[in-house]
Amino acid sequence: MKASQSSFFDGGRRLQMTESIELTIQSLQAYGPDHPHWGIAWSGGKDSSATLTMVIWLIKTGRLKAPQSLTVFYADTRQELPPLAIAAAHIMDELRDLGMRVEVVTAPLDKRFMVYILGRGVPPPNNNTLRWCTRQIKIDPMQAAIEARLSDFPGNFLMITGVRQGESAIRDQRIEMSCGKDGAECGQGWYQKVLPEAKGLRGRIATLAPLLHWRVCHVWEWLKHWAPMEEYGDWSTATIADAYGGDEAEEINARTGCIGCALAEKDTALDTVLRNPAWAYLAPLKGIRPLWRELREPQHRLKKAGLERLKDGSIAKNPQRMGPLTFEARLMGLDRILSIQQECNAAAMRQDRPLIDLINADEEARIRQLITAETWPEGWEGDEPRADTVMPVVYQNGAVQPLLF
Template sequence: MSRAQPTLWDDQRTTLPDAIDMTAQSLQAYGPQHDHWAIAYSGGKDSSATLTVIMHLIETGRVSPPKSLTVCYADTRMELIPLAHAAQQMMARLRDRGIDVRIAVAPMDLRLLVYMLGRGVPPPSNSFRWCTRQIKVEPMQAVLAEMLFSTPGTILMLTGVRIGESAVRDARIALSCGKDGAECGQGWYQEVLPEAAGIRGRIATLAPILHWRVCQVWDWLMFEAPALGWPTTDIAVAYGGDEAAEINARTGCTGCPLASRDVALETVLKNPAWAYLAPLAGLKPLFRELRLPQWRLRKPGVDAEGNVAAGKNKQRMGPITLDGRRMGLERVLGIQGQCNEAAARLDRPLVDLIDREEEARIRELIAAETWPQGWDGDEPTGDVPLDLVYRDGLVQPLLVR
């Protein structure tokens, strides 16, 4: 087997102290330009490392503190239980230190399970990926907009973006690494956020651990941060425990409909302390089932008078039927109930996929026969045989009715 092409940096791999020094330099270079800092916190490994190392650098005097520091936690309501549990502990530690912690959560009707089971929107897919924007990005933008409305001056948003986390992200960083006066080695600094957020020009972003390797992230989370009193051990468990550095796993929502396998949950369930969460493995099969034709409405393609519908996809599959939503709701509540029965017996963290308020809202939307825009609810279900309508408007009648 041929060895990798040698480079000038083969003997110059940074250590964790080197990486922390570079993070401190990055914060000292750009931090003083902004009176107010906000840390984007998701509970994952990179954002947790970013949050705790910044707190450490400020508390040890290696980085000058801003006039105000706010931590914005993105609560998708679908996080892996170990990560959500660690996040709650982390936020409690922050509040004890006097840090302003704000929760970015989607409005009730836009939360993933309420949107699916109440309004009937089918589970997200790679061709219809509505979840990330709706339950994570937009709630965070709303919190930032609220901060800017009540805060004079500009805000520096600190993120856990790292090179090596994804090929797409690396390409984006490579195209803009020198943007807005940023220098290589001083983090990924940008003065731009989407226009849609209504906050352009008053907020900048900085990725102070951009240069950290994944092994350095694990060393910090598994050894350094816990020694400083930060509850990051459960985070490592969610990613594979002692094998996390080798697995280099990424996590998403519990039962993520976009992933072919729920590797993160599988990894968590291997740990005896979290094995009681095994019923959560039923979420992914449920989401797949809710995509099936018998649980979906479908556009017929022609109306009662024989007029062909407009548009290219004339017989597109649509929302989840009312019966499908009821079935889905009971299945999720059943999964949650099984987990919590075991949690109560073992004195372990509870599962909160659907709380009482969300359940009531889902049932209210179902009772009101709520449908997504463009659907009336009287369309046939997807498993009903129909005359085939082609894109050009030609109709091929069924041979047998």
């Protein structure tokens, strides 16, 4: 019987930190030279920050040959936890001091999270029928930025990501099926020749996850101890580890998300940040998630009154579906968010801590402008009844159930 080949993922001997770094170097050396131009997709979270600082350190110390060009794409969703956003700002300064090209990728003003909800009136996202946020404020802007950068030069492009084994059971299943694609093997990084859903990029772009094999303890070790040392780059990454829970981060299987994530059942990440006395002044942020839940309620929204014919001529599946936020609800939400922001910043000034801007001046002005212009999402006129209005039930087949009382 043919003996099976051992791998670093088969539950055998666990990788040491130096071995993880060596495999990362091998991964980049194996695929990097085929692509004259590189990009690094950076969210500011633990895995992408470890990937970013590791790759730049390897290049600057001569352990890895630099490509013809390297662009760091920072995905600024305007919804990141303040410690991560502040750490990202420091790291961007450090990157620019090294002469690195950094592009801050942000959604267009009208599609930013706060403007889309409070200005255009689109209800907060939910996990069932309206999960629009990740695509709109992160994926689409990043793809547009990469396409724009690719137009600057010919040749192949390598997008380096922070995807890592163990981050998500669903994602890991996808990696398990794909990590041998295009000649890659486990331990060499997850290499794919086509960026998913990148319509204009096929044939020119590939993705590589050089930290795929890293254990989470190695990520913490790099961020907390190695990267901040001068010999490894003197990076401002310790704050990132602290945002995830510091020394307890590994034990609590730490993850982060948006401030007051509308899709989460609990503010786990924010609670972790608030346990740190240095960030306790941000406690008013706990009021954001309840606001999104409140704005989903019928009294704050409109609804269709009866049969609705769509553009393709078909009848909407839910003739009396709830829709956008009323102007009163939008103004209430804006006032609530600005009050939370003001309360946090008043405490910040008393304690000499960093200020936050949940909604900046341009976003607030645009929100008010959209409300004044009586803007409604596509398919809504604003003359529909409020969603808590009692009326006869209309079914998709046109049948009507009259009110009994």
